[in-house]
Amino acid sequence: SILHLKAVHSKLTYLLKGTSDEDLQKSFIHPESKETVVLRENIGIYAWHCNHHYAHIENLLIRNDWK
Numbered sequence: 694s695i696l697h698l699k700a701v702h703s704k705l706t707y708l709l710k711g712t713s714d715e716d717l718q719k720s721f722i723h724p725e726s727k728e729t730v731v732l733r734e735n736i737g738i739y740a741w742h743c744n745h746h747y748a749h750i751e752n753l754l755i756r757n758d759w760k
């Protein structure tokens with residue numbers, strides 16, 4: 694639901710505001726691809742992905758005249 698996403702994003706925003714540049718350069722092994730991913734890059738990918746899903750929802754609202 695939208696409310697769930699808003700809650701998750703609020704908590705993520707709070708966490709990221711306290712993240713140092715040094716922390717953003719850290720990396721992890723992605724559990725599916727097994728590739729090394731830099732946290733800063735992953736945040737950008739997540740932001741794009743969320744916007745992509747929001748666009749799907751918005752288009753559905755418009756298409757069905759729910760707005």
